Amino acid sequence: MTSVAADCSYCCLRCLRLQRVSKFTHRVFQNPQFQKAPILTLPTYSPLRPLHTTNATEHREGTVAERKEERYRQRKELELFNELAQLKEARDKETFMQAIDIYLQKQSVYKRGHVDFIQGAVKEMQSFDVHKDVEVYKALMEVFPEGELVAKNLIQAEFMHFPRQQHTAMELLSAMGNNGVVPDDSMGDIIVSRFGKHSYVMKKYRRMMYWMPKFKHMNPYPLPMILPRSxxxxxxxxxxxxxxxxxxxxxxxxxxxxxxxxxxxxxxxxxxxxxxxxxxxxxxxxxxxxxxxxxxxxxxxxxxxxxxxxxxxxxxxxxxxxVDDVDKEDVSSGFYTFIGAEDEEKRAVxxxxxxxxxxxxxxxxxxxxxxxxxxxxxxxxxxxxxxxxxxxxxxxxxxxxxxxxxxxxxxxxxxxxxxxxxxxxxxxx
Structure with missing residues (x-):
């Protein structure tokens, strides 16, 4: 009963307040000074300018064109490997290293197209049977220009200075990991001279140097690094x-x-x-x-x-x-044997x-x-x-x-x- 009475009193108070407000507003509108007040006019605004957007299809077509151009550049760099292999009639480590030396002689100063050259070389490593040779990976890492890609401060290093080059170097390290090739200390020296010790490439190299030697010697049935062909x-x-x-x-x-x-x-x-x-x-x-x-x-x-x-x-x-039912803590079998009263089933061998x-x-x-x-x-x-x-x-x-x-x-x-x-x-x- 008390809750009902409280609700009724609350409603009565609200009604009284509304009556007072309505009387006040009535007196205000009946005041002659309020009737003579000027009417407020809202300012007129010019119509909004339409939002300019780019065509999504043009953006996608541009991306496809860029990818086609990148694949064309990679194929152009691969021509060096294929032409040299046809000339020597052999696809081996010597031919692969000779192709790298020819590129470095042609681009000894500016090293134009070194990213496309490295990406194309990684794709051809298995066909030349050098995908498990650490010396070949170090030779490809040395193709990057020395000193020009090193970040000058920590801000540049954190925002991935020269991202395309760093992504290509990390792809090269990923290829090493996929083929089970453990990098050595000289690979770390090459990365520091090319990208610096605070680069993302160096972080990936350190993670590989920590985990890969552990996993390399963990297999209880090891196999040779290079399997025989026979x-x-x-x-x-x-x-x-x-x-x-x-x-x-x-x-x-x-x-x-x-x-x-x-x-x-x-x-x-x-x-x-x-x-x-x-x-x-x-x-x-x-x-x-x-x-x-x-x-x-x-x-x-x-x-x-x-x-x-x-x-x-x-x-x-x-x-x-x-064997599954044997209880290691059960000493009854020994006790029965001692007194000479062992069960026939337990005596069965x-x-x-x-x-x-x-x-x-x-x-x-x-x-x-x-x-x-x-x-x-x-x-x-x-x-x-x-x-x-x-x-x-x-x-x-x-x-x-x-x-x-x-x-x-x-x-x-x-x-x-x-x-x-x-x-x-x-x-x-």
Whole structure:
């Protein structure tokens, strides 16, 4: 009730105030002096000037024209590399460095077009096979004019003095990082002499010098900086990298050593002594499976490998369940053993599996062939049969699938693999 009374009193007060205001305004308008007052006239303004804007299409066309002109300049600078490569009939480091020397002799004073020259040279580095050579990157960084691009004060340095040149230098450093090339101290000296120690190029160089050496030595399975060109050597590297057994033995065969071979290619086979023992102990009534192809990457190279697999061991699942259920803090097993009252289930012994016996199956061997065809895999089984004659009495099932397009060993054109399953009932011939 009090809230309702308060609202009513508030409304009454507002009504009284409005009545007083209305009476006051009435008296003002009835005053004769107010009626004689001049009428206010608003000043007249001229119409607003229309806003002038540029045509967006013209701006875009101008940008496209500038990009076309930049690409034309880059192609013009690339002509030096292509002409010199055709003249010497070689695309190697010597030809690439000679092209840089020719440009520096022609533009020894003003170095006109050095940005377009460096951008074009970065695009041609992989074709000349110099994209992993730190000396070539330092030679390209020395193309920038010395001392002319250094900021005079911190304000110029903060607002990126000569931005196009600095962006080009950072693209050069990014190419080094993408190719796994770690810069050295002399590269830092070149950057300081060209852009100064407060430039953005120097900041990127310092970040690379901090992180790249850490990541370079972090891989537990290191590869050589420059991978071999031979497909056989690449296959050996891949098999040694995938093998978990340190006693793994990689053997390279020539398929033409077999009289029944129809595919002329190499076969790199990986098998360890423990795998040979598992192969000899395998039940002859159970089949072995040749599966693949699977992909393995060695930096920018990709290979296709195959495995010889057996079904998983029957007691392996029970062993894994017992291992998972073991409580490390439980001392009952030791107590039962002490009093001679251990349970029969706990007294049961299950042999621990080897590294090759996995829940998905037992890996007997691995291989990489030059053509990844079924004929080369049959030849691989025949070569394994020389050291393990038991394979002659074991049925072999070929379960092959076609890898994605473009995923084939380097320098080889693989034949398409047959899908489905093919079984050799009496073993390989």
């Amino acid at each position: 497909s056989v050597e690449l296959a050996e590297l891949a098999l040694n990298r995938m093998a978990v057994d340190k006693l793994n033995d990689v053997t390279v065969y020539d398929s033409m050593d077999l009289e029944s071979a129809s595919d002329d290619t190499f076969i790199a086979s990986a098998i360890s002594p423990s795998q040979r023992e598992l192969l000899n102990q395998h039940d002859k009534r159970k089949a072995l499976f040749v599966e693949g192809g699977f992909k393995v990457w060695l930096k920018d190279q990709v290979l296709v490998y195959f495995i010889l697999r057996a079904d998983p061991r029957p007691d392996l699942l029970k062993y894994n369940e017992r 299950i042999a621990a599996p080897s590294v090759h016996e996995q829940p998905e199956g037992t890996i007997m061997a691995m291989c990489i062939t030059g053509s990844s065809s079924k004929d080369s895999l049959v030849a691989w089984i025949n070569f394994l049969q020389r050291d393990s004659p038991c394979l002659a009495n074991i049925p072999i099932v070929f379960s092959l699938r076609t890898p994605e397009s473009g995923v084939q060993p380097a320098d080889y054109t693989a034949e398409p693999l047959e899908e489905g399953m093919t079984q050799l009932e009496s073993g390989p011939s």
